[in-house]
Amino acid sequence: MATFIDPEDVDLIVIGSGQGGVPLAVERAKAGEHVVLFERGRIGGTCVNFGCTPSKAFLAAAHNAGRARAAAPLGIHADVRVDGVAAMERVRKVRDEWHDGSEKRVAAAGIDLIRASAAFTGERMVTGGDRTVRAPVVVIDTGTSPVLPQIDGLREVPYLTNLTWFEQPRLPERLVVIGGGYIGLELGQGARRLGSAVTIVHGAAHLMEREETDATGVVRQSLENDGVALELGTKATAVKRDGDTLLITLASGKTLEADALLVAAGRSANTPDLDLEKSNIACDARGYVDCDAYLQTTCPGVYALGDVAGQPAFTHVSWEDYRRLAATLAGKPRRRDDRILSYTTFTEPQLARTGLTEEQARAGGIDARSRTLQLADVARGTEWNLEAGFMRLVIDAGTDRIVGATFVGYEMGELIHTIGFAIELGATWHDLDRFMAIHPTFGEGLPSLARLFEKPA
Numbered sequence: 001m002a003t004f005i006d007p008e009d010v011d012l013i014v015i016g017s018g019q020g021g022v023p024l025a026v027e028r029a030k031a032g033e034h035v036v037l038f039e040r041g042r043i044g045g046t047c048v049n050f051g052c053t054p055s056k057a058f059l060a061a062a063h064n065a066g067r068a069r070a071a072a073p074l075g076i077h078a079d080v081r082v083d084g085v086a087a088m089e090r091v092r093k094v095r096d097e098w099h100d101g102s103e104k105r106v107a108a109a110g111i112d113l114i115r116a117s118a119a120f121t122g123e124r125m126v127t128g129g130d131r132t133v134r135a136p137v138v139v140i141d142t143g144t145s146p147v148l149p150q151i152d153g154l155r156e157v158p159y160l161t162n163l164t165w166f167e168q169p170r171l172p173e174r175l176v177v178i179g180g181g182y183i184g185l186e187l188g189q190g191a192r193r194l195g196s197a198v199t200i201v202h203g204a205a206h207l208m209e210r211e212e213t214d215a216t217g218v219v220r221q222s223l224e225n226d227g228v229a230l231e232l233g234t235k236a237t238a239v240k241r242d243g244d245t246l247l248i249t250l251a252s253g254k255t256l257e258a259d260a261l262l263v264a265a266g267r268s269a270n271t272p273d274l275d276l277e278k279s280n281i282a283c284d285a286r287g288y289v290d291c292d293a294y295l296q297t298t299c300p301g302v303y304a305l306g307d308v309a310g311q312p313a314f315t316h317v318s319w320e321d322y323r324r325l326a327a328t329l330a331g332k333p334r335r336r337d338d339r340i341l342s343y344t345t346f347t348e349p350q351l352a353r354t355g356l357t358e359e360q361a362r363a364g365g366i367d368a369r370s371r372t373l374q375l376a377d378v379a380r381g382t383e384w385n386l387e388a389g390f391m392r393l394v395i396d397a398g399t400d401r402i403v404g405a406t407f408v409g410y411e412m413g414e415l416i417h418t419i420g421f422a423i424e425l426g427a428t429w430h431d432l433d434r435f436m437a438i439h440p441t442f443g444e445g446l447p448s449l450a451r452l453f454e455k456p457a
């Protein structure tokens with residue numbers, strides 16, 4: 001006989017303390033609502049605890065080491081000594097400060113926090129720990145987890161993912177990274193710059209194969225200059241232990257030896273444990289929550305935001321989802337598809353993107369054109385010996401409006417914002433051309449880049 005559960009009625013339920021869920025919960029609780037937040041792990045979600053925050057603190061150490069070593073052409077010969085233990089301790093300190101801040105925000109807002117894994121037990125009804133709650137609005141913000149690829153023996157050996165990487169007291173002498181996406185490249189290059197011998201194994205022929213090949217080529221060259229070994233177009237098929245050494249067999253027939261193995265081979269949605277069907281919530285074929293332009297799932301009143309909503313997996317997307325959903329819940333509906341996607345891979349050099357590539361624009365029916373300016377042709381690049389990379393601008397030839405850009409080079413994640421903003425304002429390349437930029441900055445290249453549209457390609 002089924003047991004009848006008498007749920008507590010509350011105003012809002014948020015499952016997962018991710019990047020969108022926490023600010024929404026805080027806002028609504030501060031407005032006087034009874035908000036229940038379920039979290040099964042660390043408050044603050046992936047970004048704060050296992051993603052952006054620790055990885056960027058890690059790269060701060062790594063890239064400073066890399067920059068010091070790269071100063072020889074300037075006449076600076078640095079003898080870089082890495083204190084790996086101190087570097088990793090700082091990473092955890094920065095991470096923990098952010099995590100503690102999230103804990104405090106949640107407590108200060110008066111949120112009813114339930115530290116348990118939650119699942120639906122009825123329509124807009126959720127159970128976790130010893131509590132069952134029901135609300136007119138339920139928000140799923142459960143994020144993603146690392147995928148474990150099919151590699152014989154993987155589960156029998158100690159392997160690392162982003163969940164455990166930052167717990168290492170020091171970095172391994174020999175590291176194999178499975179996956180040449182942005183996580184594998186950032187952590188792989190970082191480890192190399194902090195002293196590990198690193199091999200990155202990637203199934204496709206190009207790193208970050210969804211990006212433009214010449215852009216990833218610049219990153220690849222930098223990795224090779226750092227001494228990262230690349231095994232492209234092959235997969236790890238088996239792994240086993242030989243004493244303290246891991247032996248990783250590749251489809252190419254090669255065997256790699258390592259002291260540690262980092263698996264960064266993609267992410268999957270945290271939906272299997274949620275019993276979504278109990279609330280009539282559908283998923284797509286990949287297991288991400290199906291939701292409409294207003295982030296509403298197939299169950300009225302239940303919304304999803306962030307990674308689990310099957311959109312580009314970035315903190316700023318999840319945070320912007322919160323702003324949109326907050327407006328929608330306040331009776332001023334805002335769609336999720338009215339924003340320009342920008343993102344950066346924080347390797348050195350960085351690969352930064354905004355809007356559409358030329359290929360994406362053409363696929364969308366736009367008569368797209370692009371022009372590219374090499375950083376070697378910008379004063380800042382030559383003066384500071386930061387010539388690796390380029391800026392590419394994409395326009396709609398019908399309107400001359402800017403529709404996208406790819407910037408690859410030193411700290412290009414900063415400069416790409418100007419183009420994202422220009423797209424937001426509907427600017428054309430003529431607007432960019434009119435702008436008087438500061439000499440000698442990389443930004444000085446922007447009007448020069450725009451002027452390239454005056455001439456045939």
Ligand SMILES: Cc1cc2nc3c(=O)[nH]c(=O)nc-3n(C[C@H](O)[C@H](O)[C@H](O)COP(=O)(O)OP(=O)(O)OC[C@H]3O[C@@H](n4cnc5c(N)ncnc54)[C@H](O)[C@@H]3O)c2cc1C
Binds near residue numbers: 018
């Ligand atoms: C190594 C790494 C580096 C990254 N670097 C960047 C970067 O530089 N910039 C960037 O924009 N993005 C970066 N990201 C991506 C970014 O971290 C994510 O896009 C972002 O955290 C997604 O936020 P979210 O709101 O979807 O949920 P998440 O932050 O993933 O939070 C989901 C939360 O839900 C909880 N949860 C899951 N299931 C349940 C359940 N059933 N019950 C209760 N709680 C549950 C989880 O424990 C987790 O705390 C990085 C990711 C990784 C792994």
